[in-house]
Amino acid sequence: MISITAKWPPLMNHKGFNLLELLVTVTIIGILAMIAYPSYVGHTTKTRRAEAMSILLQDAGFMERYYTENGCYRNRGTDKVCGSSDDTNPTLPFIRSPAEGSTIFYDITLDNAGKTKGSTFILTATPKTGKPQANDGTLTIDNNGQHGWSKNPSGNTQSWQ
Secondary structure: OOOOOOOOOOOOOOOOOOHHHHHHHHHHHHHHHHHHHHHHHHHHHHHHHHHHHHHHHHHHHHHHHHHHHHOOOOEOOOOOOOOOOOOEOOOOOOOEEOOOOOOOOEEEEEEOOOOOOOOOOEEEEEEOOOOOOOOOOOEEEEOOOOEEEOOOOOOOOOOOO
């Protein structure tokens, strides 16, 4: 008679992974990625917004120094009168955020200096379309130091906080 002996459990000395082990590992990695990626995107959005706020503050400081030196938030034209029709806006030191690098997330503009005859200004950081910041809302600061964020989750659009 022929006797057949079987080893139990089968393939006890195998090397490598079986399909079930591989599927469990891939599933765990997928779940971790689903949790981590939105957190990463939120963090980078907040970081870019904070940098734009910093640049707005630097430009606001420039505008205050400009006013101290010239008595007006605008370049006086040929008539040398502040608030006349030939005045122009001064050139801001920073017109984008980040200030350096090839990718721009916010455009910085000077508004209302002409409409109020050079007595006030509003600086605005507008997110670039097609960039991750596109839906983050605009940031503003004026000559009184009042700042705002159009997408503030607290509902207070007059604050960056």
